[in-house]
Each structure stands twice: as C-alpha cells, then as structure tokens.
Amino acid sequence: MLNNLKIGTKFNLLLILVFIASICVSGAILSSVLQRRAQNEVSSQALLLMKTMNSVRTYTQNRINPLLAPQLETATAFIPETVPAFSATEVFENFRQTEGNENFLYKEATLNPTNLRDKADSFETQLVERFRRESKIKEIVGFRSLPQGDVFYIARPLGITQQTCLRCHSTPELAPKSQLITYGTKNGFGWKLNEIVAAQIISVPSKEIFNHAQGSWSLIMGLLIAIFTIVLLIINFLIKKTVIQRIKNIERIAQRVSTGDMTADFDEASKDEIGGLAAAFNRMKSSLKIAMDMLNSH
Template sequence: MFQNLKLGVKLNLILLSVFLIIVLINGLLLSNVLQKNAEQEVKDKALVLIETMTSVREYTSKQVNQGTIQKLSPELEIDGQFIKTSVPGYSAREVFTNLQKRDQYSDFFYKEATLNPTYIRDKADRFETEIVERFRSQPDLQEQVGFRKISAGDLFYIARPLQIKSESCLVCHSTPDRAPASQIKTYGDTGGFGWELNEIVGAQMISVPASKVFAEARRLQLIVIGILAAGFIVAAVILNLFLKFSIITPLTKMSKWSRDVSTGASDTDFEHKPNDEIGVLAASVNRLKVSLEMAMNMLKQNPENP
C-alpha cells in the first residue's frame, strides 16, 4: 500500500513518523530532566521562604526578645499574659500565614517540626522525626529535599536544621522553674524544656503538593513539545515546497511531455535548467527521444517488403 502512495504523502508520513519518534525520545529522556528543573524552581522558591523565616526568627530573638520586650517586661508577660511575639517560632509562623495569602505562596506550608515542642502543633511526626534525627546525627548536613506520602497526596519538601543559637531561647526552654509563669500558664510545664545551646531540636520544613511540581514539569514538557511541533510544521512546509517545485512539478511536466512524444505530438526537447538528478534524467529522455526519432526515420526510409 505504501508503494502506491504519491511522493508527497510518503514524505509527510515519514516526517510524521520522525516527529513521533522524537516526541517519544523526549518523553523518555527529557521527562526526568524537566522534573528536576521543576523541582529546582520550587526548591528555589522554598529556599527563599526558609531564609525569610530564618530572618524573622533571628530578628525576633535578637531585636524583640532581647531588646524592646525584655526592657518593657523582663518576665515576658503583659497583664499576666505571655507575650507570644517574643517567641521566634510564633513570629515566623505569623509572617508565613500572611505570605500564604499571596497567590504565589498559597500552596506552600511551613512547619517547625520539633522533637520536644512547647506547643503541641509543632510536634514532629514519625517522618519528620527521622529528618530531625538525621540532622542531629550528621551535624554537617544542612539540607534535606525529597518527597513524602501523606493521605492527601504526595508532598515535595525541603528541610533545614533548627538549632538553638541564642542564650535568650533558653530562658523559656531550659527548665520549667526558669520559664516565665505566664508561659507555664499558657503552655504547661511538660513540653519544650531541656534544650541546650547549639542543640538541634527540630527542622524548619517547607512543603508543597507534589502535583504542583509535576504540573510544572508537564508545563515545561508541553513547551518543549510545542517548540518541536512548530519546528516540525516549518520543516514539513519547507520540504513539501521543495518536493513540489524541485521534484514533483518537473516529473509531472516530464510525464506530460513523454505522453506527447509517444503520440508524436511534440517536436521539442524537455527543458530543465538545474543540473541536478532531474536535469540528468531530462537529458537522458531527450537523448531517448532523438534515438526514437532516428529509428522511426530509418523505418520510413527502408520499409520492409510484405
């Protein structure tokens, strides 16, 4: 069946097959590359968020906790109420909550997963505990990135160690008797104590639904396929024009000329100026025409006797 098709149809079928093979190779070879690129884009945005939260924690610890609030209320309380804004983790969570109201950060989640937290909401689950323990056992490890499965779907996460670097943190986290009474009243005396300076007590974790990463990878893949498709269309148009004007049209004219010659209706040579394969063929059929004319003349001059 393929042999009976016209040259233009054959060419387009071959081009289409090549395009499909390229798309398949793109799917096999570029999918991982594009996903890694998408992960890096999400990771870069998550790193900016973690750096922002770290800056908020440092500001709260050095400027708020050790500065203004300590001068106004050394017991970290006002009217018997614990001053939550003196807690770096609280300030970071509040700032992040405001960031989540922006569309570009609405899918991101922030948690200070802690082994022994003051507030039960910060308690590390089993997966997060493994991450924290890895940070504790490998002090040089400064970052962990990967995927985790939860009931709602996979999450892409980035984690950094949460280390006690300021003495001011130990006011609330060393022993219950040193903690402000308002803190004990608000959070109790069972969690968040026994911390030590330079100890890794948790991990700052930014997570985002994995579907966002995969969607970004698919978007990049569609862009690549779109570029390939556009290139394929341009190449197909150029090749079809070349095929039409350089091969099909000359062959069609040669076929018509040959029919005319076979009926004796043509006394001209076939003209094809380009010195390509079609030109060589044109020269050959012209010589064939001359040979046929010579043979016919010889027959006319020496007819056979019946």
C-alpha cells in the same frame, strides 16, 4: 511493500516520520525545561520566605528578647513574643491571611516542643531524625502531598547554639515561672547544647505553578505541531511542483517514445539534475531514431 509505492508517497512517509520524531524529541526537551523552570520558581519562593522568617527570628532574638526576658519571672503568664519561633510563626500566619497565600505553610517542627502546636508529625519527625543522624546535611528539599494539595518544601535543621536557650528548655527548675504556669512541666525540657531539636520547614503550593507549566507546554506543542504541519505541506507542495510533476512529465513522454512517437520531445529548460535527465533522454531518442532510420533504409 515500499518498493511498490510512488516517490511522492515515499517522500511523504519520510517527512511524517521526521515530523513525529521531531515533535517527540522537542516535547520531551520542552517538558524537562518547563518542569525545571517551575521547580526553580517554587524553590525561589520558598527560599525568599525562609530568609524572611530567619530575619524575624534574628530580630526577636537580638531586640525583643532582651527587652522582655526580665519580665518572665514576675509575669503571671508567659510572654511568647520573647521566643523567635513564636514570632516567626505568628508573622507567617499573618502572611497566610492575605488572599492567595492561604496554602503557604511555615513550621518549626519540634520533637519535644514547649508549645504543642509546634509538635512534629511523622513526616517531620523523619526529617529531624535525619538531620540528627547526618550532621553534614544542611537542607532537604522535595515534594509532599497535603490535604490542601501538593507542596514543595525546604527543611533546615534547628539546633541549640546558645546557652541562653537552655534556660527555658533544660529542666523545669531552671525555667521561668511564667513558662511553667502557661505550659506546665511536661513538655519542652531535656534539650542539650548543639543538639538538633527541630526542622524549620517552608512549604510552597506547587500545583498551580506546575499546572501553568503544563499549560505552557500544551500551548507551545500545539504551535510547534501547527508550524511543522504548515512546513510539511509547503515542502510537499514544492517537491511535487519541482520534482514529482517534472518526473511524471518525462515518464509520460518516454511512454509515447516507447510506442514509436518520435515527435515527442523531453522539454526541460532547467539545468538541474532533472533537466540533465531530460537532455539525456532527448539524445537517446535521437540515437534511437537514427538507428531505426538506418534499419528501415536496408
């Protein structure tokens, strides 16, 4: 079937195949690059927020807790500002109140928390248990679907590294009275030194960033298709002008010579391959004319 096609048609088919293959390969590579870039962007946001929350925790532990801890025994209600987890959570809630940050999430998901708002759900419980089983893992990242949309999360283990933390979490008998008044004696006890009790989780909305990456991919692919199309048309025009038409002209003159018209010349001023072909046809025509003249003279 291909043998019956003209050279121009064959060349166009070849260009189209190259064009389609180039677009497919370019699209796949571009998609991979943009997806990786989007993931790096959400990961950078999550890491920055994680560092910020850890700074709040450190400040609370080193500066706020020493000032307020002595009041826990005499206060009529527990002072939650002494707890690093509470401070970090409250600061992050203030951050979420600003426009555009509503879907960012922070939680110190705990298996047995004093404050039940920190209670780990089933997904978060799996993270904590994995940190417990695999002590070498210091960070887990991934994507999770929530009611507000898909989010990228970073989770890190939280363990009891200081003996002072056990004052509030070992047994109710050792806990400050104000803590028992506020939270009771059922939750947040039985913790042990060096035990992983929670997972610190930052969740960053990813849908908008990945949609932007998809939009960028569509725009760039549209531009690439337009550029490839223009290049294809230009190449097709140049091939037609510099090759196809000249070959057709040689074919037309060869048809005239084959019917006995020896006045037709293969006019080609160019010194390229087609010009050389025309010169060869002219020599062949001259040889044919000499041979016919010799036959006619006998």
